Structure formats: C-alpha cells, structure tokens
Amino acid sequence: MRSIRLVLVGGGVLLLAWGVFEMFDSVRLSRLPGVALWIAAAIVLHDAILSPIVFALGIALRRAGRRVSGTVIAIVQGGILVGSIVSLIAVPTIVAKNFAPPNPTVLPLNYGLNLGIFWLVLAALTVGLSVWAFVRARHPVTVFPDDSGH
Incomplete structure (x- = not known):
C-alpha cells in the first residue's frame, strides 16, 4: 500500500510540475494575476x-443507519466530486461566453446548457449505481448455491 501511495504522490507532483511549466510557458505574464485569482x-x-x-452528505448517509453501505456513500460522494470538478472547469467558460465579444467561433457551444445536461446524466448515473450497490448489498450473489461447491 505504501508503494502505491508513493507512486500516486510522485505522479501527482510530476503532473503539478508539468502544469506549472506549461502555465509559465504558454500564459502571458499579464494574465498570471487572473490565473492566480x-x-x-x-x-x-x-x-x-x-x-x-x-x-x-457523508454524515447524513451514515446516519441513515446500517441501511446504506459504504459503497453507496462512496458512489454519491464521487458523483458530487466529479460534478464539482467539471463545474469548476466549465464555469469560467460560461462566464467568458457572457462577457466575450460576439464571435461564434471562439466559444461556439451553449456551455450552461451542456453543464446542466452533464449534471442530469451524472445524477442519473449516480442514482443508478447507488441503487445497484444498495440492492447488491442487500441480496449478495451466491457463487456456489449448493454445499457441494460446484
């Protein structure tokens, strides 16, 4: 487990260093305060x-009693995390489209609508996976139903 952590931390540090290099290589100095903001x-x-x-949400789900497994909690928290990260990436584009000069080739899509559709699909997937995990925890699959092991 320790070696896996070291690989993940090392990979994260390398990606962070690459991102910093790319930022200073491709972003004009005058734009750095905006990036910092x-x-x-x-x-x-x-x-x-x-x-x-x-x-x-994790506390609320845990207080729901033993009826909710850790897998369901992890699925819901993961769905919120993924949605939040995508929103964090999409919101500057939505804001930029509202303040940018009307040039349909720069920001051609309706990013607000796309983000809403993304959240709906993500919510449906999260609910579907949560229901599947909940049912699976309540009714575990028996690999060998008889005592003979076959």
Missing part, C-alpha cells in the same frame, strides 16, 4: 463550499 477562487470554492457539502 482563478486558482484562489477554486481553493475557496473547494474548501468552503464543496468539501463541507460532501462531508455533510
């Missing part, structure tokens, strides 16, 4: 809003 807003959004929501 976006990163600060992402940290505040994560620490002040998203993390407490996911934490509170």
Whole structure:
C-alpha cells in the first residue's frame, strides 16, 4: 500500500510540475494575476463550499443507519466530486461566453446548457449505481448455491 501511495504522490507532483511549466510557458505574464485569482477562487470554492457539502452528505448517509453501505456513500460522494470538478472547469467558460465579444467561433457551444445536461446524466448515473450497490448489498450473489461447491 505504501508503494502505491508513493507512486500516486510522485505522479501527482510530476503532473503539478508539468502544469506549472506549461502555465509559465504558454500564459502571458499579464494574465498570471487572473490565473492566480482563478486558482484562489477554486481553493475557496473547494474548501468552503464543496468539501463541507460532501462531508455533510457523508454524515447524513451514515446516519441513515446500517441501511446504506459504504459503497453507496462512496458512489454519491464521487458523483458530487466529479460534478464539482467539471463545474469548476466549465464555469469560467460560461462566464467568458457572457462577457466575450460576439464571435461564434471562439466559444461556439451553449456551455450552461451542456453543464446542466452533464449534471442530469451524472445524477442519473449516480442514482443508478447507488441503487445497484444498495440492492447488491442487500441480496449478495451466491457463487456456489449448493454445499457441494460446484
């Protein structure tokens, strides 16, 4: 387990270093304050809003009693996490489309609508996986139903 953690942490540090290199290589110096503001807003959004929501949801699901398995809790929290990350990436595009000059080739899609559709699909998948995990936990599959082991 320790070696897996080391590989994951090392990979994360390498990706972070690559991202910093790419940012300084491709972003003009005059745009760095905007990037810093976006990163600060992402940290505040994560620490002040998203993390407490996911934490509170986990507590609420655990208080639902033994009726909810850890797998269901993990699925719901994972769905919220994925949706939050995609929203964090999409919101600047939605804002930019509202303030950008009307050039249909720069931001050609309806990003707000696409984000809404994404959340609906994500919610349906999360509910479907949660129901599947809940039913599977209630009715485990027996591999060998008879005592003979065949």
